[in-house]
Amino acid sequence: MGILIKKHQPTRITIRSFVGLFFISLLGFFLISACSSHINESATNSTLRDIAVECRVVQHAMGETCIPVDPQRIVTVDSFNSGNILALGIKPVGIVGSKEYLDAPYLKDRIQEIETIPSVNGEFSIEKVLSLKPDLIVGLSYNQSIYQQLSHIAPTVLLPWAEISYDWKQNFKNVAEVFDKLEIFDKLMKDYEHRTEDLRQRLANLQDNSSDKEQVLRASYASIHHGNFTLGLDDSFPGTVLKDSGLQPPPSQIAGSLSLPISVEHLPELDIDIIFLDEAGLEKLQRQPIWSKVKAVEQDRVYLIKNSVWWGYNILAAHALLDDLYKYLGFAEQRKNVSAQ
Numbered sequence: 001m002g003i004l005i006k007k008h009q010p011t012r013i014t015i016r017s018f019v020g021l022f023f024i025s026l027l028g029f030f031l032i033s034a035c036s037s038h039i040n041e042s043a044t045n046s047t048l049r050d051i052a053v054e055c056r057v058v059q060h061a062m063g064e065t066c067i068p069v070d071p072q073r074i075v076t077v078d079s080f081n082s083g084n085i086l087a088l089g090i091k092p093v094g095i096v097g098s099k100e101y102l103d104a105p106y107l108k109d110r111i112q113e114i115e116t117i118p119s120v121n122g123e124f125s126i127e128k129v130l131s132l133k134p135d136l137i138v139g140l141s142y143n144q145s146i147y148q149q150l151s152h153i154a155p156t157v158l159l160p161w162a163e164i165s166y167d168w169k170q171n172f173k174n175v176a177e178v179f180d181k182l183e184i185f186d187k188l189m190k191d192y193e194h195r196t197e198d199l200r201q202r203l204a205n206l207q208d209n210s211s212d213k214e215q216v217l218r219a220s221y222a223s224i225h226h227g228n229f230t231l232g233l234d235d236s237f238p239g240t241v242l243k244d245s246g247l248q249p250p251p252s253q254i255a256g257s258l259s260l261p262i263s264v265e266h267l268p269e270l271d272i273d274i275i276f277l278d279e280a281g282l283e284k285l286q287r288q289p290i291w292s293k294v295k296a297v298e299q300d301r302v303y304l305i306k307n308s309v310w311w312g313y314n315i316l317a318a319h320a321l322l323d324d325l326y327k328y329l330g331f332a333e334q335r336k337n338v339s340a341q
Contacts, residue, residue, distance in 0.1 A: 071135050079122075083316035084172050094114065216248045220232060221236070273295065277304055309321055
């Protein structure tokens with residue numbers, strides 16, 4: 001019997017040892033889990049901090065948006081800023097624009113490898129924008145009706161437009177600030193100012209050799225819009241470039257007014273020396289006998305230009321417009337292409 005008892009005694013000790021080891025193991029498990037949870041939490045917080053560092057808050061017409069520091073897949077959804085972004089040395093994956101705008105001479109060679117999204121009367125396919133998987137969308141405040149849809153696709157920045165009275169230079173600076181490219185902006189604007197100053201000086205020399213030294217040549221961009229002859233005023237994009245170059249466009253009658261429609265019968269009243277006419281409008285005007293009585297027509301100083309250039313509202317269009325001025329005013333010029341370099 002004693003042997004039987006001896007046999008069972010070790011068995012009771014083994015069970016107690018097992019139970020003790022179980023509780024020790026369980027305690028170790030909780031300790032390891034707690035440490036692991038702390039490590040994971042720290043890693044998560046670190047990741048969030050890294051993400052926060054990798055985006056930058058930008059203020060724009062719709063509020064504030066945190067955008068990637070170095071966006072790789074940019075889509076522009078307005079008709080003007082593609083030229084500004086390309087001039088800054090940035091290549092978007094997609095741009096929105098009308099057929100006329102996308103065929104602009106200053107864009108054609110630059111967008112051959114970029115997806116183009118056609119717009120008609122300002123409307124375009126948002127699904128096409130989504131398919132490009134952008135990490136940043138850039139537009140103007142006139143895109144605000146679709147801001148929510150765009151911002152669900154990617155961080156979206158809509159820069160002020162009417163709010164800055166359609167000031168193309170300020171808009172260009174706003175774009176440069178979004179992409180932290182102010183140094184390039186300054187260089188490109190200095191190139192522009194150098195050219196306009198050169199034109200001013202050449203025109204001044206012409207005036208010195210003319211009989212009327214006080215007269216400044218009056219010039220205007222003109223087009224046929226909704227059946228009316230329309231002049232670009234001095235606050236418009238072509239108006240500002242003409243003024244900067246030493247020409248005198250028609251003055252704006254109302255603050256913020258960019259153009260002035262004029263009925264055909266009043267055309268001879270225009271005291272304008274030079275008309276830069278949208279090529280699409282010439283045929284309609286030539287059907288009007290009264291057109292031949294316009295001062296600029298009588299002096300054979302009507303020059304055909306492209307609307308996509310003269311209503312381009314970006315730095316590339318501004319330089320293309322200056323190209324036209326050098327050409328039609330008879331001034332030779334040698335210069336390099338507009339570049340961020």
